[in-house]
Amino acid sequence: MTETERRSLLCPNCHRLISRDEPLCPYCGTKRPGSWLKNNPFTRAAGNADWLISAIITVNVIMYVISLVISRGLPGHGYGLLSALSPDEYSLLILGSTGVVPIDRYDRLWTLLTANYLHGGIFHILFNMMALRQIAPLVAREYGPWRMFSIYTIGGVIGYLVSYWAGVGYTIGASAAICALIGAMLYYGKSRGGVYGQAVFREVGGWVVGLFLFGLIVPGINNWGHGGGIVGGVLIGLALGYSEKRRENLFHRFLAGFCILATIAALVLGLLSAFYTVNATTL
Structure with a gap:
C-alpha cells in the first residue's frame, strides 16, 4: 500500500x-x-444502507425464532395462512407485543418499539421482510441510511401510538414501520415533483391502495397501525428532509444513533422479561 x-x-x-x-x-x-x-467501524457499517437493512431483517428473524422457542402451545396470533408456524399470545406478550393491554395494564411503554420486531407467523414475517427489502433501499437512496432508520423507528412508534389511541388491545409486526417508509416516499414524490417524483408518488400510492384493500379483506390486520405509520412517515420525511434538499448531517446521525440505542434497550427489556417469566413459571 x-x-x-x-x-x-x-x-x-x-x-x-x-x-x-x-x-x-x-x-x-x-x-x-x-x-x-x-x-470508525460502527459508523462505517451503520452508515451503509445494505448493512442496516440486513441488520433490521436479522433482528426480526431472531426475535421470531425466540418467540417460537418459548411458545407454550397456546393459540397463535395469526389468522388462516398468517397463523402458520405461529408463536402463541403468551410468548408475544412477554417479548413485547404492544397495545392497550400491555401499556395500560402492565406499564410497558417500551413495547411501542419491540412490537415492530415481533411477528405472528411465518407468512407474516415473510411478507413484511419482502416489503422491507423492496422499500427500504429506495428510502435510503433518497433520504440516506441514517434518516431511513430514523423514519423506520419513529414512524413505527407513531403507528403503534395511533393504534393504541384507537383502542387496539394487542398488536405486533413490522408493517407500521414499513408503512412509515412508504409515507416518507409519498412525501418525497409529492414534494420533488417532476417526472421522477410523480412516478414515485404513483408507484407508492399503489402500495397504499393495496395495503388498504388487504386490510379490508384479511381479518386481524391493524389498519390503525398502518395508517398511523403512513402519516408518521410523511411528517418525519417533511421534518428531516431528503437528500436533494438537505444532505445528511450530524443531527441525522445522532438521531439515528438514539433510535438504535432505544431499540436495543427495548429489545433487551423484552428478552429479560421473557427470560424472567419463563424461568419463574418453570420453578
Missing part, C-alpha cells in the same frame, strides 16, 4: 475517495471527515 493510499479514505457521508487530512469533504462539505467520531 502506498503512502497516498494510507492517507485516503471514503467520506462517511458521500462515500467518495478523499484525503484523510481534509478539513472539509470537497464533494459534500462534511466537516472533519477523517475524525474517529465520523470514521
